[in-house]
Amino acid sequence: MKKLTPAEENYLKAIYHLLEEGPEKVSTNEIASLIQSKAASVSDMLKRLAEKELIDYKKYHGVSLTDSGHKTALHIIRRNRLWEVFLVEKLKFNWDEIDTLAEELEHVNSPLLVRRLDEYLGFPKFDPHGDPIPDEFGELSSKPRIVLSEVRSGQVGKIVAVNNSSAAFLKYLDKVGIYIGAKVEVLDTIEFDGSQELLIDGQKKVFVSKEVSANIQVMLHPA
Amino acid sequence: MKKLTPAEENYLKAIYHLLEEGPEKVSTNEIASLIQSKAASVSDMLKRLAEKELIDYKKYHGVSLTDSGHKTALHIIRRNRLWEVFLVEKLKFNWDEIDTLAEELEHVNSPLLVRRLDEYLGFPKFDPHGDPIPDEFGELSSKPRIVLSEVRSGQVGKIVAVNNSSAAFLKYLDKVGIYIGAKVEVLDTIEFDGSQELLIDGQKKVFVSKEVSANIQVMLHPA
DNA sequence: AATAAGATTTAGACTGATCTAAAAAAAAAT
DNA sequence: ATTTTTTTTTAGATCAGTCTAAATCTTATT
Ligand SMILES: [Mn+2]
Ligand SMILES: [Mn+2]
Ligand SMILES: [Mn+2]
Ligand SMILES: [Mn+2]
Numbered sequence: 337m338k339k340l341t342p343a344e345e346n347y348l349k350a351i352y353h354l355l356e357e358g359p360e361k362v363s364t365n366e367i368a369s370l371i372q373s374k375a376a377s378v379s380d381m382l383k384r385l386a387e388k389e390l391i392d393y394k395k396y397h398g399v400s401l402t403d404s405g406h407k408t409a410l411h412i413i414r415r416n417r418l419w420e421v422f423l424v425e426k427l428k429f430n431w432d433e434i435d436t437l438a439e440e441l442e443h444v445n446s447p448l449l450v451r452r453l454d455e456y457l458g459f460p461k462f463d464p465h466g467d468p469i470p471d472e473f474g475e476l477s478s479k480p481r482i483v484l485s486e487v488r489s490g491q492v493g494k495i496v497a498v499n500n501s502s503a504a505f506l507k508y509l510d511k512v513g514i515y516i517g518a519k520v521e522v523l524d525t526i527e528f529d530g531s532q533e534l535l536i537d538g539q540k541k542v543f544v545s546k547e548v549s550a551n552i553q554v555m556l557h558p559a
Numbered sequence: 560m561k562k563l564t565p566a567e568e569n570y571l572k573a574i575y576h577l578l579e580e581g582p583e584k585v586s587t588n589e590i591a592s593l594i595q596s597k598a599a600s601v602s603d604m605l606k607r608l609a610e611k612e613l614i615d616y617k618k619y620h621g622v623s624l625t626d627s628g629h630k631t632a633l634h635i636i637r638r639n640r641l642w643e644v645f646l647v648e649k650l651k652f653n654w655d656e657i658d659t660l661a662e663e664l665e666h667v668n669s670p671l672l673v674r675r676l677d678e679y680l681g682f683p684k685f686d687p688h689g690d691p692i693p694d695e696f697g698e699l700s701s702k703p704r705i706v707l708s709e710v711r712s713g714q715v716g717k718i719v720a721v722n723n724s725s726a727a728f729l730k731y732l733d734k735v736g737i738y739i740g741a742k743v744e745v746l747d748t749i750e751f752d753g754s755q756e757l758l759i760d761g762q763k764k765v766f767v768s769k770e771v772s773a774n775i776q777v778m779l780h781p782a
Numbered sequence: 783a784a785t786a787a788g789a790t791t792t793a794g795a796c797t798g799a800t801c802t803a804a805a806a807a808a809a810a811a812t
Numbered sequence: 813a814t815t816t817t818t819t820t821t822t823a824g825a826t827c828a829g830t831c832t833a834a835a836t837c838t839t840a841t842t
Contacts, residue, residue, distance in 0.1 A: 377830050379791050427675040444663045452650040600800050602821050
Protein backbone atom coordinates (compact mmCIF):
# COMPACT_ATOMS: atom_id res chain seq x y z
CA MET A 337 0.00 0.00 0.00
CA LYS A 338 2.58 2.56 -1.02
CA LYS A 339 1.82 6.14 -1.80
CA LEU A 340 0.27 6.79 -5.21
CA THR A 341 0.83 9.77 -7.46
CA PRO A 342 -2.05 12.11 -8.31
CA ALA A 343 -2.14 10.72 -11.84
CA GLU A 344 -2.39 7.15 -10.60
CA GLU A 345 -5.20 8.16 -8.26
CA ASN A 346 -7.07 9.89 -11.05
CA TYR A 347 -6.86 6.82 -13.26
CA LEU A 348 -8.06 4.53 -10.49
CA LYS A 349 -11.00 6.79 -9.83
CA ALA A 350 -11.85 6.93 -13.52
CA ILE A 351 -11.81 3.15 -13.78
CA TYR A 352 -13.99 2.89 -10.70
CA HIS A 353 -16.57 5.30 -12.13
CA LEU A 354 -16.66 3.50 -15.47
CA LEU A 355 -17.13 0.14 -13.77
CA GLU A 356 -19.95 1.70 -11.76
CA GLU A 357 -21.94 1.90 -14.98
CA GLY A 358 -22.27 -1.85 -15.01
CA PRO A 359 -19.67 -3.59 -17.20
CA GLU A 360 -17.09 -5.81 -15.60
CA LYS A 361 -14.33 -4.56 -17.91
CA VAL A 362 -13.54 -1.05 -19.11
CA SER A 363 -11.64 -0.15 -22.25
CA THR A 364 -8.58 1.97 -22.82
CA ASN A 365 -10.51 4.39 -24.97
CA GLU A 366 -13.26 4.86 -22.39
CA ILE A 367 -10.66 5.77 -19.82
CA ALA A 368 -8.85 8.09 -22.23
CA SER A 369 -12.08 9.85 -23.02
CA LEU A 370 -13.14 10.28 -19.40
CA ILE A 371 -9.75 11.45 -18.25
CA GLN A 372 -9.18 13.65 -21.31
CA SER A 373 -5.99 12.01 -22.42
CA LYS A 374 -4.84 9.73 -25.22
CA ALA A 375 -5.13 5.95 -25.52
CA ALA A 376 -1.35 5.61 -25.61
CA SER A 377 -1.02 7.37 -22.26
CA VAL A 378 -3.68 5.14 -20.79
CA SER A 379 -1.96 1.96 -22.00
CA ASP A 380 1.17 3.15 -20.33
CA MET A 381 -0.49 3.89 -17.05
CA LEU A 382 -2.39 0.61 -17.09
CA LYS A 383 0.91 -1.22 -17.16
CA ARG A 384 2.04 0.66 -14.07
CA LEU A 385 -1.22 0.10 -12.21
CA ALA A 386 -1.17 -3.59 -13.08
CA GLU A 387 2.42 -3.77 -11.85
CA LYS A 388 1.20 -2.42 -8.51
CA GLU A 389 -1.65 -4.92 -8.52
CA LEU A 390 -4.32 -2.25 -8.41
CA ILE A 391 -5.99 -3.45 -11.59
CA ASP A 392 -6.45 -6.70 -13.51
CA TYR A 393 -5.19 -6.06 -16.98
CA LYS A 394 -4.96 -8.31 -20.00
CA LYS A 395 -3.62 -6.52 -23.04
CA TYR A 396 -6.30 -5.66 -25.59
CA HIS A 397 -9.03 -6.93 -23.27
CA GLY A 398 -9.82 -4.15 -20.87
CA VAL A 399 -9.27 -3.67 -17.15
CA SER A 400 -11.06 -4.12 -13.87
CA LEU A 401 -10.04 -3.23 -10.33
CA THR A 402 -8.44 -5.67 -7.94
CA ASP A 403 -9.72 -5.67 -4.37
CA SER A 404 -6.83 -3.45 -3.45
CA GLY A 405 -7.55 -1.08 -6.34
CA HIS A 406 -11.22 -0.97 -5.48
CA LYS A 407 -10.51 -0.14 -1.88
CA THR A 408 -8.02 2.53 -2.89
CA ALA A 409 -10.50 4.11 -5.30
CA LEU A 410 -13.09 4.34 -2.54
CA HIS A 411 -10.60 6.14 -0.32
CA ILE A 412 -9.91 8.68 -3.04
CA ILE A 413 -13.63 9.15 -3.64
CA ARG A 414 -14.15 9.58 0.07
CA ARG A 415 -11.65 12.41 0.15
CA ASN A 416 -13.12 13.97 -2.98
CA ARG A 417 -16.63 14.02 -1.61
CA LEU A 418 -15.70 15.19 1.86
CA TRP A 419 -13.88 18.16 0.34
CA GLU A 420 -16.92 18.84 -1.84
CA VAL A 421 -19.08 19.00 1.27
CA PHE A 422 -16.56 21.31 2.89
CA LEU A 423 -16.50 23.63 -0.09
CA VAL A 424 -20.28 23.89 -0.25
CA GLU A 425 -21.21 23.75 3.43
CA LYS A 426 -18.40 25.80 4.88
CA LEU A 427 -16.98 27.93 2.10
CA LYS A 428 -20.33 28.56 0.41
CA PHE A 429 -19.35 27.43 -3.03
CA ASN A 430 -22.08 26.52 -5.44
CA TRP A 431 -22.33 22.87 -6.39
CA ASP A 432 -21.22 23.66 -9.93
CA GLU A 433 -17.93 25.24 -8.82
CA ILE A 434 -16.41 22.51 -6.70
CA ASP A 435 -15.34 19.89 -9.21
CA THR A 436 -11.87 21.07 -10.12
CA LEU A 437 -11.06 22.10 -6.57
CA ALA A 438 -12.04 18.74 -5.09
CA GLU A 439 -10.15 17.11 -7.93
CA GLU A 440 -6.99 18.62 -6.47
CA LEU A 441 -7.75 18.45 -2.78
CA GLU A 442 -8.55 14.73 -2.99
CA HIS A 443 -4.86 13.99 -3.51
CA VAL A 444 -3.80 15.24 -0.12
CA ASN A 445 -3.65 11.85 1.49
CA SER A 446 -3.51 11.96 5.25
CA PRO A 447 -5.76 9.55 7.14
CA LEU A 448 -5.77 11.86 10.14
CA LEU A 449 -6.74 14.87 8.04
CA VAL A 450 -9.58 12.96 6.44
CA ARG A 451 -10.88 11.73 9.78
CA ARG A 452 -10.78 15.22 11.27
CA LEU A 453 -12.46 16.72 8.23
CA ASP A 454 -15.18 14.08 8.34
CA GLU A 455 -15.79 14.77 12.00
CA TYR A 456 -15.75 18.52 11.46
CA LEU A 457 -18.37 18.21 8.75
CA GLY A 458 -20.57 16.08 11.00
CA PHE A 459 -19.95 12.74 9.26
CA PRO A 460 -21.94 13.56 6.13
CA LYS A 461 -23.28 10.56 4.24
CA PHE A 462 -23.76 12.25 0.87
CA ASP A 463 -21.92 14.90 -1.10
CA PRO A 464 -23.52 18.01 -2.65
CA HIS A 465 -24.41 16.07 -5.79
CA GLY A 466 -26.16 13.40 -3.74
CA ASP A 467 -23.41 10.83 -4.14
CA PRO A 468 -22.66 8.65 -1.14
CA ILE A 469 -19.47 9.20 0.83
CA PRO A 470 -17.63 5.96 1.63
CA ASP A 471 -16.81 5.53 5.30
CA GLU A 472 -13.22 4.88 6.33
CA PHE A 473 -13.62 1.19 5.59
CA GLY A 474 -14.97 1.87 2.12
CA GLU A 475 -18.59 1.17 2.96
CA LEU A 476 -21.20 3.13 1.04
CA SER A 477 -24.57 4.00 2.45
CA SER A 478 -27.11 3.93 -0.30
CA LYS A 479 -30.61 5.12 -0.74
CA PRO A 480 -33.00 3.24 -2.98
CA ARG A 481 -32.84 5.23 -6.17
CA ILE A 482 -34.60 5.34 -9.47
CA VAL A 483 -33.77 7.54 -12.38
CA LEU A 484 -36.30 10.33 -12.90
CA SER A 485 -36.84 9.45 -16.56
CA GLU A 486 -38.32 6.18 -15.39
CA VAL A 487 -40.78 7.66 -12.93
CA ARG A 488 -44.33 7.36 -14.26
CA SER A 489 -46.80 10.22 -14.46
CA GLY A 490 -48.58 10.77 -11.21
CA GLN A 491 -45.76 9.41 -9.06
CA VAL A 492 -44.10 11.60 -6.47
CA GLY A 493 -40.53 11.42 -5.21
CA LYS A 494 -37.62 13.31 -3.77
CA ILE A 495 -34.55 14.26 -5.75
CA VAL A 496 -31.54 12.57 -4.17
CA ALA A 497 -28.69 12.85 -6.64
CA VAL A 498 -27.46 13.84 -10.09
CA ASN A 499 -25.56 11.64 -12.53
CA ASN A 500 -23.76 14.48 -14.19
CA SER A 501 -21.70 17.05 -12.33
CA SER A 502 -20.83 19.34 -15.20
CA ALA A 503 -21.20 23.01 -14.46
CA ALA A 504 -23.53 23.41 -17.44
CA PHE A 505 -25.96 20.82 -16.15
CA LEU A 506 -25.87 21.98 -12.53
CA LYS A 507 -26.33 25.61 -13.49
CA TYR A 508 -29.34 24.62 -15.55
CA LEU A 509 -30.85 22.80 -12.58
CA ASP A 510 -30.29 25.86 -10.42
CA LYS A 511 -32.03 28.01 -12.99
CA VAL A 512 -35.14 25.88 -13.22
CA GLY A 513 -35.26 25.33 -9.45
CA ILE A 514 -34.28 21.68 -9.23
CA TYR A 515 -32.08 20.80 -6.27
CA ILE A 516 -31.14 17.84 -4.10
CA GLY A 517 -33.94 17.30 -1.59
CA ALA A 518 -36.66 18.86 -3.70
CA LYS A 519 -40.01 17.12 -3.90
CA VAL A 520 -40.87 16.24 -7.46
CA GLU A 521 -44.08 15.05 -9.04
CA VAL A 522 -44.20 13.84 -12.63
CA LEU A 523 -47.26 15.53 -14.09
CA ASP A 524 -46.90 14.24 -17.62
CA THR A 525 -44.57 12.24 -19.83
CA ILE A 526 -44.47 12.81 -23.57
CA GLU A 527 -44.33 9.48 -25.27
CA PHE A 528 -42.64 10.81 -28.40
CA ASP A 529 -39.37 12.00 -26.87
CA GLY A 530 -39.65 11.01 -23.22
CA SER A 531 -39.67 14.60 -22.01
CA GLN A 532 -41.54 15.32 -18.81
CA GLU A 533 -43.51 18.00 -17.09
CA LEU A 534 -42.58 18.18 -13.43
CA LEU A 535 -43.98 19.89 -10.38
CA ILE A 536 -41.22 20.93 -8.01
CA ASP A 537 -42.10 21.28 -4.32
CA GLY A 538 -45.77 21.34 -5.24
CA GLN A 539 -45.46 24.78 -6.77
CA LYS A 540 -43.16 25.20 -9.72
CA LYS A 541 -43.88 23.56 -13.06
CA VAL A 542 -40.82 22.64 -15.11
CA PHE A 543 -40.52 20.98 -18.48
CA VAL A 544 -37.42 18.82 -18.94
CA SER A 545 -35.99 16.73 -21.75
CA LYS A 546 -35.23 13.07 -21.28
CA GLU A 547 -31.56 14.08 -21.58
CA VAL A 548 -32.06 15.92 -18.32
CA SER A 549 -34.33 13.50 -16.47
CA ALA A 550 -31.99 10.62 -17.22
CA ASN A 551 -29.39 12.42 -15.14
CA ILE A 552 -31.50 12.92 -12.05
CA GLN A 553 -31.91 10.29 -9.35
CA VAL A 554 -35.11 10.14 -7.35
CA MET A 555 -36.26 8.29 -4.26
CA LEU A 556 -39.93 7.41 -4.64
CA HIS A 557 -42.22 8.45 -1.84
CA PRO A 558 -43.43 5.46 0.05
CA ALA A 559 -47.13 6.18 -0.32
CA MET B 560 1.96 34.70 -14.63
CA LYS B 561 1.45 31.14 -15.74
CA LYS B 562 0.73 28.26 -13.43
CA LEU B 563 3.68 26.95 -11.48
CA THR B 564 4.39 23.37 -10.48
CA PRO B 565 4.48 22.41 -6.79
CA ALA B 566 8.26 22.01 -7.01
CA GLU B 567 8.68 25.48 -8.44
CA GLU B 568 6.49 26.91 -5.70
CA ASN B 569 8.48 25.13 -3.02
CA TYR B 570 11.73 26.53 -4.37
CA LEU B 571 10.35 30.05 -4.53
CA LYS B 572 9.17 29.81 -0.97
CA ALA B 573 12.53 28.47 0.17
CA ILE B 574 14.35 31.33 -1.51
CA TYR B 575 11.97 33.80 0.08
CA HIS B 576 12.54 32.38 3.55
CA LEU B 577 16.31 32.41 3.14
CA LEU B 578 16.26 36.01 1.95
CA GLU B 579 14.15 36.85 4.97
CA GLU B 580 17.19 36.15 7.13
CA GLY B 581 18.82 39.27 5.77
CA PRO B 582 21.23 38.57 2.90
CA GLU B 583 20.42 39.92 -0.52
CA LYS B 584 21.64 36.75 -2.25
CA VAL B 585 21.14 33.12 -1.31
CA SER B 586 23.35 30.23 -2.34
CA THR B 587 22.58 27.00 -4.12
CA ASN B 588 23.71 24.96 -1.12
CA GLU B 589 21.54 26.89 1.29
CA ILE B 590 18.52 26.15 -0.84
CA ALA B 591 19.47 22.49 -1.24
CA SER B 592 19.85 22.13 2.49
CA LEU B 593 16.55 23.84 3.32
CA ILE B 594 14.62 21.94 0.70
CA GLN B 595 16.33 18.63 1.41
CA SER B 596 17.65 18.09 -2.08
CA LYS B 597 20.98 18.19 -3.85
CA ALA B 598 22.89 21.16 -5.22
CA ALA B 599 22.67 19.77 -8.74
CA SER B 600 18.89 19.68 -8.57
CA VAL B 601 18.83 23.24 -7.30
CA SER B 602 21.05 24.49 -10.12
CA ASP B 603 18.69 22.92 -12.54
CA MET B 604 15.61 24.46 -11.01
CA LEU B 605 17.27 27.87 -10.75
CA LYS B 606 17.71 27.86 -14.49
CA ARG B 607 14.00 27.22 -14.96
CA LEU B 608 12.95 29.86 -12.45
CA ALA B 609 15.29 32.40 -14.05
CA GLU B 610 13.84 31.51 -17.44
CA LYS B 611 10.42 32.42 -16.05
CA GLU B 612 11.83 35.62 -14.59
CA LEU B 613 10.91 34.70 -11.04
CA ILE B 614 14.49 35.00 -9.80
CA ASP B 615 17.62 36.95 -10.64
CA TYR B 616 20.32 34.41 -11.19
CA LYS B 617 23.96 34.77 -12.11
CA LYS B 618 25.79 31.47 -12.22
CA TYR B 619 28.03 30.87 -9.22
CA HIS B 620 26.81 34.05 -7.56
CA GLY B 621 23.55 33.21 -5.87
CA VAL B 622 19.96 34.20 -6.47
CA SER B 623 17.41 36.74 -5.36
CA LEU B 624 13.74 37.12 -6.19
CA THR B 625 12.44 39.40 -8.90
CA ASP B 626 9.40 41.49 -8.07
CA SER B 627 7.27 38.88 -9.75
CA GLY B 628 8.95 36.06 -7.82
CA HIS B 629 8.59 37.93 -4.55
CA LYS B 630 4.92 38.51 -5.14
CA THR B 631 4.39 34.90 -6.10
CA ALA B 632 6.20 33.67 -2.99
CA LEU B 633 3.93 35.79 -0.81
CA HIS B 634 0.88 34.24 -2.44
CA ILE B 635 2.16 30.76 -1.70
CA ILE B 636 2.94 31.72 1.88
CA ARG B 637 -0.49 33.22 2.22
CA ARG B 638 -2.07 29.92 1.20
CA ASN B 639 0.24 27.95 3.47
CA ARG B 640 -0.58 30.03 6.52
CA LEU B 641 -4.30 30.19 5.90
CA TRP B 642 -4.43 26.41 5.70
CA GLU B 643 -2.40 26.22 8.90
CA VAL B 644 -4.98 28.37 10.64
CA PHE B 645 -7.72 26.17 9.25
CA LEU B 646 -6.05 23.00 10.46
CA VAL B 647 -5.55 24.33 13.98
CA GLU B 648 -8.67 26.44 14.43
CA LYS B 649 -11.20 24.25 12.67
CA LEU B 650 -9.79 20.74 12.58
CA LYS B 651 -8.13 20.94 16.01
CA PHE B 652 -4.69 19.93 14.93
CA ASN B 653 -1.82 20.75 17.20
CA TRP B 654 0.62 23.35 15.90
CA ASP B 655 3.31 20.70 15.55
CA GLU B 656 1.26 18.54 13.18
CA ILE B 657 0.35 20.98 10.46
CA ASP B 658 3.59 21.49 8.59
CA THR B 659 3.47 18.68 6.06
CA LEU B 660 -0.25 19.07 5.48
CA ALA B 661 -0.04 22.80 4.79
CA GLU B 662 2.99 22.06 2.61
CA GLU B 663 0.65 20.13 0.30
CA LEU B 664 -2.49 22.21 0.60
CA GLU B 665 -0.62 25.40 -0.29
CA HIS B 666 -0.29 24.18 -3.88
CA VAL B 667 -3.99 24.23 -4.58
CA ASN B 668 -4.01 27.54 -6.31
CA SER B 669 -7.44 29.04 -6.72
CA PRO B 670 -7.83 32.72 -5.91
CA LEU B 671 -11.50 32.19 -5.15
CA LEU B 672 -10.80 29.31 -2.80
CA VAL B 673 -8.20 31.35 -0.94
CA ARG B 674 -10.52 34.32 -0.61
CA ARG B 675 -13.35 32.16 0.70
CA LEU B 676 -11.06 30.37 3.11
CA ASP B 677 -9.70 33.66 4.40
CA GLU B 678 -13.20 34.97 4.92
CA TYR B 679 -14.32 31.75 6.57
CA LEU B 680 -11.43 31.95 9.02
CA GLY B 681 -12.28 35.55 9.88
CA PHE B 682 -9.38 37.17 8.02
CA PRO B 683 -6.66 36.00 10.41
CA LYS B 684 -3.53 38.15 10.47
CA PHE B 685 -1.17 35.55 11.95
CA ASP B 686 -0.76 31.81 11.61
CA PRO B 687 -0.51 29.35 14.52
CA HIS B 688 3.25 29.91 14.75
CA GLY B 689 2.76 33.65 14.98
CA ASP B 690 3.87 34.34 11.44
CA PRO B 691 2.03 37.06 9.55
CA ILE B 692 -0.38 36.11 6.77
CA PRO B 693 0.07 38.24 3.63
CA ASP B 694 -3.15 39.82 2.39
CA GLU B 695 -4.22 39.25 -1.18
CA PHE B 696 -1.95 42.03 -2.37
CA GLY B 697 1.03 40.56 -0.57
CA GLU B 698 1.01 43.03 2.30
CA LEU B 699 2.25 41.77 5.66
CA SER B 700 1.03 43.12 8.95
CA SER B 701 3.84 43.08 11.41
CA LYS B 702 4.16 43.44 15.11
CA PRO B 703 7.28 44.97 16.63
CA ARG B 704 9.27 41.92 17.63
CA ILE B 705 12.39 41.14 19.54
CA VAL B 706 13.97 37.76 20.00
CA LEU B 707 13.57 36.38 23.54
CA SER B 708 17.28 35.71 23.93
CA GLU B 709 17.83 39.46 23.74
CA VAL B 710 15.30 40.39 26.38
CA ARG B 711 17.08 41.55 29.54
CA SER B 712 16.34 40.26 33.02
CA GLY B 713 13.38 42.00 34.60
CA GLN B 714 11.71 42.82 31.30
CA VAL B 715 8.26 41.52 30.54
CA GLY B 716 6.76 40.70 27.17
CA LYS B 717 4.29 38.61 25.26
CA ILE B 718 5.25 35.68 23.08
CA VAL B 719 4.17 36.42 19.53
CA ALA B 720 5.91 33.90 17.29
CA VAL B 721 8.44 31.11 16.91
CA ASN B 722 11.33 30.98 14.45
CA ASN B 723 11.37 27.21 14.21
CA SER B 724 8.35 25.13 13.33
CA SER B 725 9.85 21.67 13.78
CA ALA B 726 7.64 19.25 15.65
CA ALA B 727 10.43 18.63 18.17
CA PHE B 728 10.67 22.30 19.11
CA LEU B 729 6.93 22.91 19.23
CA LYS B 730 6.29 19.81 21.31
CA TYR B 731 8.94 20.98 23.74
CA LEU B 732 7.25 24.36 24.05
CA ASP B 733 3.93 22.64 24.70
CA LYS B 734 5.52 20.56 27.41
CA VAL B 735 7.03 23.48 29.30
CA GLY B 736 3.93 25.60 28.85
CA ILE B 737 5.16 28.17 26.38
CA TYR B 738 2.60 29.24 23.74
CA ILE B 739 1.81 32.12 21.45
CA GLY B 740 0.15 34.82 23.51
CA ALA B 741 1.74 33.84 26.82
CA LYS B 742 3.09 36.54 29.08
CA VAL B 743 6.76 36.04 29.75
CA GLU B 744 9.09 37.66 32.25
CA VAL B 745 12.82 37.10 32.12
CA LEU B 746 13.79 36.41 35.73
CA ASP B 747 17.45 35.72 35.17
CA THR B 748 19.97 35.36 32.34
CA ILE B 749 23.09 33.23 32.83
CA GLU B 750 26.02 35.07 31.41
CA PHE B 751 28.04 31.91 30.72
CA ASP B 752 25.73 30.27 28.18
CA GLY B 753 22.93 32.76 27.68
CA SER B 754 20.31 30.46 29.18
CA GLN B 755 17.38 32.10 30.91
CA GLU B 756 14.95 31.56 33.71
CA LEU B 757 11.48 32.63 32.64
CA LEU B 758 8.19 33.22 34.38
CA ILE B 759 5.28 32.25 32.16
CA ASP B 760 1.93 33.95 32.79
CA GLY B 761 3.20 35.07 36.17
CA GLN B 762 3.07 31.56 37.54
CA LYS B 763 5.23 28.94 35.92
CA LYS B 764 9.02 29.08 36.12
CA VAL B 765 10.84 27.61 33.14
CA PHE B 766 14.53 27.31 32.42
CA VAL B 767 15.45 27.53 28.74
CA SER B 768 18.70 27.33 26.78
CA LYS B 769 19.75 30.10 24.44
CA GLU B 770 19.12 27.61 21.63
CA VAL B 771 15.48 27.81 22.62
CA SER B 772 15.15 31.49 23.43
CA ALA B 773 16.76 32.45 20.14
CA ASN B 774 13.81 30.83 18.42
CA ILE B 775 11.09 32.70 20.28
CA GLN B 776 9.84 36.12 19.29
CA VAL B 777 8.51 38.48 21.92
CA MET B 778 6.68 41.77 21.91
CA LEU B 779 7.88 43.86 24.82
CA HIS B 780 5.25 45.25 27.11
CA PRO B 781 5.06 48.98 26.74
CA ALA B 782 5.61 49.78 30.40
C1' DA C 783 -12.21 -16.54 -44.95
C1' DA C 784 -10.25 -12.43 -46.45
C1' DT C 785 -10.31 -7.78 -45.84
C1' DA C 786 -11.42 -3.45 -43.91
C1' DA C 787 -12.23 -0.78 -39.84
C1' DG C 788 -11.48 0.15 -35.18
C1' DA C 789 -9.13 -0.28 -30.87
C1' DT C 790 -4.96 -0.92 -28.49
C1' DT C 791 -0.21 -1.24 -27.81
C1' DT C 792 4.56 -0.10 -28.82
C1' DA C 793 8.29 2.93 -30.36
C1' DG C 794 10.31 7.01 -29.84
C1' DA C 795 10.35 11.68 -28.23
C1' DC C 796 9.70 15.37 -24.85
C1' DT C 797 9.15 17.85 -20.20
C1' DG C 798 9.85 18.14 -15.30
C1' DA C 799 12.18 16.63 -11.40
C1' DT C 800 15.51 14.30 -9.36
C1' DC C 801 20.11 11.94 -8.58
C1' DT C 802 25.54 10.71 -8.83
C1' DA C 803 29.87 11.66 -10.61
C1' DA C 804 32.88 14.67 -13.06
C1' DA C 805 34.28 19.28 -14.47
C1' DA C 806 34.70 24.07 -13.61
C1' DA C 807 34.71 28.19 -10.94
C1' DA C 808 35.27 30.77 -6.67
C1' DA C 809 37.05 31.25 -2.13
C1' DA C 810 40.36 30.19 1.34
C1' DA C 811 44.85 28.92 2.82
C1' DT C 812 49.44 28.58 2.34
C1' DA D 813 50.64 33.92 -6.42
C1' DT D 814 50.04 29.17 -6.09
C1' DT D 815 47.79 25.56 -4.27
C1' DT D 816 44.03 23.48 -1.88
C1' DT D 817 39.32 23.27 -0.51
C1' DT D 818 34.63 24.29 -1.16
C1' DT D 819 30.87 25.46 -3.96
C1' DT D 820 28.49 25.26 -8.05
C1' DT D 821 27.52 23.74 -12.55
C1' DT D 822 27.35 20.34 -16.19
C1' DA D 823 26.99 15.67 -18.06
C1' DG D 824 24.57 11.75 -18.15
C1' DA D 825 20.88 8.63 -15.98
C1' DT D 826 16.46 7.59 -14.30
C1' DC D 827 11.43 7.88 -13.42
C1' DA D 828 6.71 9.63 -14.12
C1' DG D 829 3.65 11.28 -17.31
C1' DT D 830 2.39 12.67 -21.56
C1' DC D 831 2.17 12.92 -26.74
C1' DT D 832 2.27 11.48 -32.08
C1' DA D 833 2.97 8.10 -35.37
C1' DA D 834 3.57 3.44 -36.51
C1' DA D 835 2.71 -1.36 -35.63
C1' DT D 836 -0.30 -4.91 -34.03
C1' DC D 837 -4.35 -7.11 -32.50
C1' DT D 838 -9.55 -7.66 -32.49
C1' DT D 839 -13.89 -7.20 -34.46
C1' DA D 840 -17.05 -6.26 -38.04
C1' DT D 841 -18.14 -6.51 -42.97
C1' DT D 842 -18.09 -8.09 -47.05
MN1 LIG E 1 -7.87 14.41 -8.98
MN1 LIG F 1 -19.77 15.01 -6.19
MN1 LIG G 1 4.79 22.80 -0.51
MN1 LIG H 1 3.49 28.61 10.13
